[in-house]
């Protein structure tokens with residue numbers, strides 16, 4: 001949607017062969033004479049060009065599936081932008097009152113990027129005007145086109161901009177519609193995470209000791225907090241302690257507290273984390289790294305719900321719910337004797353397995369889009385989007401550090417991105433499937449090869465389930481069918497031995 005600003009009055013008037021918007025600007029913008037408004041078309045193109053000859057040449061480059069509006073100056077272009085909401089604008093930088101320079105064109109580009117960040121702007125420059133083209137890309141234009149007019153190249157560049165706008169729109173919808181979890185802070189679209197979130201919703205109100213297992217950065221602590229927040233203990237403390245981060249000799253007093261004089265330096269009594277969490281939830285992160293002597297003490301607490309502060313004579317009763325997490329394979333630790341079997345059974349009344357990001361169908365791009373939005377706002381770059389190569393790279397990368405790694409990469413990319421689109425290289429990613437040896441005909445070929453490879457990969461990964469493959473690719477199912485038709489890709493596995 002465009003930012004609402006004061007609208008310019010205009011009079012809508014039908015004429016025999018064309019529809020004209022008369023606006024109180026020196027030059028009106030005019031809709032496509034071939035079709036007029038009201039045609040059933042989705043693609044809307046605004047051509048901003050002050051030369052009447054070029055206007056009509058450009059207008060006739062596009063077939064009936066593109067609705068075209070023409071504007072001759074900045075004012076008319078802004079009116080058309082607001083009323084017509086084109087997905088793509090071609091913008092000649094040399095506009096009146098500065099037709100020989102680029103000042104007015106840059107001012108209009110700035111307006112478009114600000115008012116309608118999703119609109120793709122293709123800047124039209126003279127042959128000698130490379131410097132301005134590069135500056136325009138830096139300001140947020142998606143592409144540029146050099147005069148003189150060549151119908152094939154212009155339509156190719158404009159169609160590519162339409163495709164990009166469409167992909168970004170689909171991804172926006174995906175991130176808005178598919179976040180089916182009610183758990184605060186968790187962004188998820190995959191069936192794997194949605195079903196885990198449903199489990200969390202069921203487990204939270206039951207006062208059971210829960211073990212959350214998953215690779216680093218998958219959101220274990222986030223889920224532990226969610227369990228607390230959705231339980232009847234939500235109004236009490238959530239106390240977290242990382243068993244791997246605290247030296248063994250301090251961990252006991254951190255957990256259980258100590259009495260005055262219990263050891264040198266204990267000048268006064270202090271509650272431990274377990275007591276602090278009284279009435280609430282104790283989160284023991286990296287429980288797999290808990291030293292053996294403390295495992296015995298923790299087991300006693302879980303069995304009897306009493307603790308002994310270090311140096312204390314009398315035990316203290318504590319009412320806490322315990323949630324543990326680890327990235328380690330606890331069963332293996334038990335089999336090697338590094339973890340007590342009886343403690344393992346105590347802490348795992350319910351076990352939640354958090355899948356790695358690479359195991360969640362379609363989540364990588366949904367989480368990345370959400371992070372780009374939230375981190376973009378934090379870093380004062382709220383209108384950034386991902387380029388096509390970034391989307392492919394995000395989907396193709398294995399994310400060994402999971403969401404934490406994603407946060408780091410996206411933060412960096414937001415800082416590094418030069419235009420309004422974050423590229424794969426801003427993210428320091430490359431998608432091996434799409435690397436070419438430079439021996440390519442043109443960009444169209446590169447893009448089509450990339451699309452073909454991504455579709456094949458998604459179909460195989462999803463076992464030829466079209467809905468799932470479409471989700472993996474961040475596109476709709478009809479778009480996937482169109483693409484498989486276009487590239488003549490089989491939509492079912494090959495049957496051998498026929």
Ligand SMILES: Nc1ncnc2c1ncn2[C@@H]1O[C@H](COP(=O)(O)OP(=O)(O)OP(=O)(O)O)[C@@H](O)[C@H]1O
Pocket residue numbers: 185186187188214215216217218219220221222223285325327367403404407
């Ligand atoms: N599904 C998600 N949606 C949005 N943000 C997420 C998601 N999962 C994790 N995060 C964010 O990723 C970061 C890491 O999450 P968290 O600390 O919960 O992971 P962890 O599994 O406990 O990591 P570690 O094992 O390293 O302690 C946090 O900033 C968290 O908010």
